[in-house]
Amino acid sequence: MDGVRDAAKNSATPEYSILLPTYNERENLPIITWLIFDELERAKISAFELIIIDDNSPDGTQAIAKRLQQLYGPERIVLAPREGKLGLGTAYVHGLTFARGTFVVIMDADMSHHPKFIPQFIAAQKASGADIVTGTRYLPAGGVYGWDLRRKLMSRVANYLAQVALRPGVSDLTGSFRLYRKEVLAACVNLTRSKGFIFQMEIVVRARQIGFSIAEVPITFVDRVYGCSKLGNMEIVSYLKGLWSLMWR
């Protein structure tokens, strides 16, 4: 009897679809997958699916994803590969066509986003009824690890400029660890025009313009790629340009 009920529960529509875009994450993918299942099972959340959107990684991430699908089952892990590296915004749109859940969780596969926060996002959504729950490194319980002083200062200045320029009502605009109502993400992504980390800010700005509600959960961000802060002068210029354009459109 229990077996029948379990089978029925497993085949039921998942409530949460976790979108995991990957590019050359051969080593990280099995571990982040394991962590996601471990954390959600411990939080007694079973109605979820993991959608792996691999952009044809040359390191063979896709083959690893297939093996993980065999291990955890095709109803829990959905493969949504793409033909090449096509950018994050379109990865979300692509993943959304596979997502069966009412809610969509978006995270990075490099383990800077810890799956232990997903149950907290879900609890915050239930408590507030928000359309979006966004992880923030900048509230007291949040934090970062693996950043030198220069990197911290740059992130603080960038965040300050964004707060002043856009008045977003959200303390961390460039983070991409978030939970969305599925139709809310679809609506926001359709309105965005920018790419990269500006894209993450634009989603929030668009969401505010439409009037969607946003809740925040403090997260810790552990940067395991030491020493390579990818913020060159080009990035600074494109960041400022992005901020400016978001103020007006």
Next chain:
Amino acid sequence: MKSGPLYLGVLTASAAVWLALYLELAIPLSPSGQQVVSALPCLALIWFGCWSLGTISLNLIRLRECTDAAVELREQIAAARNDLRARGLGDIFDADAK
């Protein structure tokens, strides 16, 4: 509301009020009053600069270094590797280690 038009509106309104004061369109000013009014834009800029520096410094100090989370993650990664090895996926890590 988009922040660009909002700031443009606030800036235009403040500039208009300041200009009206400066040109003494509304009320005549004493010599010391004139000095204060002519220094106002400069003072506002300095105040904004100080406030920005203060906010950024305070936020920089407040940004927490989460060593505990890094240690926890390291342990969990080791546990994940061991469990995945037990389930026959060990070659993924072991091939790269060689």
